[in-house]
Amino acid sequence: MALAAELQSIYCDLHVHIGRTSEGQAVKISGSRDLTFAGIAREAAERKGIGLIGIIDSHSPGVLHDIHAALDSGEMALAAGGGIAYRGTTILLGTEIEIREPGRKECHVLAFMSDLTAMEDFSKWMSAHMRNVNLSSQRLYAPSRVLQDEITGRGGLLIPAHIFTPHKGLYGCAAERMAELFELDRIAAVELGLSADSEMAGYLSELDRYSFLTNSDAHSLGKIGREYNVIEMREPSFQELKLALQRNEGRRVSANFGLNPRLGKYHRTYCAGCGSIIDEAYATSERCPYCGSPKLVQGVLDRILHIADRPLPQVPAHRPPYHYQVPLEFIPGLGKRKLNLLLEAFGTEMNILHRAAEAELAAVAGAELAGLIVLARTGQLVLSSGGGGTYGKVIRT
Numbered sequence: 001m002a003l004a005a006e007l008q009s010i011y012c013d014l015h016v017h018i019g020r021t022s023e024g025q026a027v028k029i030s031g032s033r034d035l036t037f038a039g040i041a042r043e044a045a046e047r048k049g050i051g052l053i054g055i056i057d058s059h060s061p062g063v064l065h066d067i068h069a070a071l072d073s074g075e076m077a078l079a080a081g082g083g084i085a086y087r088g089t090t091i092l093l094g095t096e097i098e099i100r101e102p103g104r105k106e107c108h109v110l111a112f113m114s115d116l117t118a119m120e121d122f123s124k125w126m127s128a129h130m131r132n133v134n135l136s137s138q139r140l141y142a143p144s145r146v147l148q149d150e151i152t153g154r155g156g157l158l159i160p161a162h163i164f165t166p167h168k169g170l171y172g173c174a175a176e177r178m179a180e181l182f183e184l185d186r187i188a189a190v191e192l193g194l195s196a197d198s199e200m201a202g203y204l205s206e207l208d209r210y211s212f213l214t215n216s217d218a219h220s221l222g223k224i225g226r227e228y229n230v231i232e233m234r235e236p237s238f239q240e241l242k243l244a245l246q247r248n249e250g251r252r253v254s255a256n257f258g259l260n261p262r263l264g265k266y267h268r269t270y271c272a273g274c275g276s277i278i279d280e281a282y283a284t285s286e287r288c289p290y291c292g293s294p295k296l297v298q299g300v301l302d303r304i305l306h307i308a309d310r311p312l313p314q315v316p317a318h319r320p321p322y323h324y325q326v327p328l329e330f331i332p333g334l335g336k337r338k339l340n341l342l343l344e345a346f347g348t349e350m351n352i353l354h355r356a357a358e359a360e361l362a363a364v365a366g367a368e369l370a371g372l373i374v375l376a377r378t379g380q381l382v383l384s385s386g387g388g389g390t391y392g393k394v395i396r397t
């Protein structure tokens, strides 16, 4: 067993999409052009300070080709313990898959494979059960339990994605209990998604056993690290992550950093007819109290309360703290120019957010911005509610 002293705290964001291959072939249509395998690796290692980055869409044959090219050129190497090593950062090979069981809505899961060979083999299997394996988050035409067998049978990790979002989240729209889709013992962890936190998830007793992940689901370079985890590991690798999710040999997720759920796009129930966010008092009504439209989109909080099996949330003792943190991009007045100045001075966004003192920040970006960054660090910026696909806004106090 490793000594605690050998472990380090590593910033991890395990859900970042690929926009294009290096040859310009589309992978995630809504993803930005510079979101390539190499571009994400550089952004994570050099600007964000993320030590373990999960690149979703690693299954796409064009991306696999890019990975081989980076290995052949010597720019990247195979990481001991699984993953791809680039300048002190390890890239985890992942994919996001859409499943739809008969009579249910569709939902997304993440699968991570230990190494390139396993991902190539898994990609080949997926290609026989999907229309276009080149693209991101494609529908898999196979039962959820078969998918679970295919992932865990290859030594991979199955992690339901953004579980509470009304748009393709497992609890958000596809099921009220995990066992309706998967065997509970072979779920590695769950991803909370941008509109929920650990406390809200504590309304469901079946989640007590799982480690929670807070990831960005980034579709552009700037959004990498908008949510992230601190994980105690010996080094950033697939095998160490696996131990951490099991809370084994001292490895564990030691902190979740996420948006305040009120900033999330789907926090509250929203009327698609008039655009109003529906007050909690009307959460169970079937029509919008403002315009009478029946087109209500149930928000994350309202959905959790609807499927809860506890009257009040409970947080198990192993659960790490969940820190509300406003990402740098939400901070009023922090544009590209100021951010670049701060990056020049402090190296990475994680250094700006966690390590630089207020006086040091002020010397580079001015006292007002430094003050806002410190408030953002501690979750003290005031936010308005998000709902119906619009993010809540930071209100300058």
Ligand SMILES: [Zn+2]
Residues within 6 Å of the ligand: 096, 108, 137, 161, 162, 168
């Ligand atoms: Zn998704």
Ligand SMILES: [Zn+2]
Residues within 6 Å of the ligand: 015, 017, 056, 096, 137, 217
């Ligand atoms: Zn995604």
